Amino acid sequence: MTKLHTLSQLAEYLGAQLQGDGDKLIRNIATLAQAKDDQIAFLANSKYRGQLESTTAGAVILSEKDADYFAGNKLIIADPYVAYAKLAQKLDSTPSAASGVHRTAVISDTATLGANVSVGANAVIEDGAVIGDDVEIGPGCFIGKHAKIGAKTKLWANVTVYHEVQIGEQCLFQSGAVIGSDGFGYANEKGEWVKIPQVGTVIIGDRVEVGASTSIDRGALEDTIIHSNVILDNQIQIAHNVEVGYGTAIAGCTVLAGSVKIGKYCQIGGMTAINGHNEICDGVVITGMSMVTKGITEPGIYSSGLPHQTNKEWRKSIAHLRNLSDFKSRLKALELLTAQLKDTDVE
Numbered sequence: 001m002t003k004l005h006t007l008s009q010l011a012e013y014l015g016a017q018l019q020g021d022g023d024k025l026i027r028n029i030a031t032l033a034q035a036k037d038d039q040i041a042f043l044a045n046s047k048y049r050g051q052l053e054s055t056t057a058g059a060v061i062l063s064e065k066d067a068d069y070f071a072g073n074k075l076i077i078a079d080p081y082v083a084y085a086k087l088a089q090k091l092d093s094t095p096s097a098a099s100g101v102h103r104t105a106v107i108s109d110t111a112t113l114g115a116n117v118s119v120g121a122n123a124v125i126e127d128g129a130v131i132g133d134d135v136e137i138g139p140g141c142f143i144g145k146h147a148k149i150g151a152k153t154k155l156w157a158n159v160t161v162y163h164e165v166q167i168g169e170q171c172l173f174q175s176g177a178v179i180g181s182d183g184f185g186y187a188n189e190k191g192e193w194v195k196i197p198q199v200g201t202v203i204i205g206d207r208v209e210v211g212a213s214t215s216i217d218r219g220a221l222e223d224t225i226i227h228s229n230v231i232l233d234n235q236i237q238i239a240h241n242v243e244v245g246y247g248t249a250i251a252g253c254t255v256l257a258g259s260v261k262i263g264k265y266c267q268i269g270g271m272t273a274i275n276g277h278n279e280i281c282d283g284v285v286i287t288g289m290s291m292v293t294k295g296i297t298e299p300g301i302y303s304s305g306l307p308h309q310t311n312k313e314w315r316k317s318i319a320h321l322r323n324l325s326d327f328k329s330r331l332k333a334l335e336l337l338t339a340q341l342k343d344t345d346v347e
Helices: 007-014 046-052 064-069 080-090 311-322 324-346
Strands: 017-019 039-042 059-062 074-076 178-181 186-189 192-195 202-204 215-217 224-226 284-286 300-302
Touching: 007 017, 007 059, 007 074, 007 080, 039 080, 046 064, 059 064, 059 080, 064 074, 178 202, 202 215, 215 224, 311 324
Parallel strands: 039 059, 059 074, 178 215, 202 224, 284 300
Antiparallel strands: 017 074, 186 192
């Protein structure tokens, strides 16, 4: 059953200024357009200010600059979107990944489980694994030998954590994530591929979130490192020996090739590809579908993806692109001729 909260309780929790009925009961959160009388909505973008007139929300979270546009119950705070995120956590009704230790779970006698650990059906925890307090391991998960998982970390169904991987506290792994698989390391001997065993591991800090079907490869000799407070979207490929700095966010389908180093507080758009052995400094924003072929040493916004256009326009653009070398040669010839004509005029 959903627990109800008064607006006064929510205001105190958020540190917000309350205007209106503090005893108003709130069940959960909804959008301005869909909210009912027992729900709270939020306004984080002023372009939706017009919806304040028609919303039936029991209360609205908004900033001081928007407060006068709503006559109902309101919580006033500097950043309504952050307030929404924090309130969503408090009112979250998402179920646990597991409850108790299921009878079909296979847990080694040499594994160490902390207090209140939950393990779902058909999960496997191998020799020497160390699982912290309040960890939730969903159905079908695999925890390899001597892996370590910190307190309050949550693994949804079918997450694979290979041997010796180290995961910090309060992390979240969505279904299908694979942590510690082999990096793509091979030598070529006269056309035959010779595999290089990947003997490093993956080290993940605290409060890291990893999306569904994202893969993080173990290091070849040293480790792949994901620092604390990193968020990774679905279907990302992180290759061996990559390092991702504190507070960085990476959107879906991005590929980081081997030995890439990403700085702190970077934001990388979806479907970006970063070539191996490149370093990206702190505070870089890379827009979606970019191809990064060399390192970035200055903070800022970088792009390389082309906006869409009609097929006819695209074919014309490609035709011009193929002729750039010819155009460049012709331009140089014209510049030379112009210079010669100027010299003749001077004489």
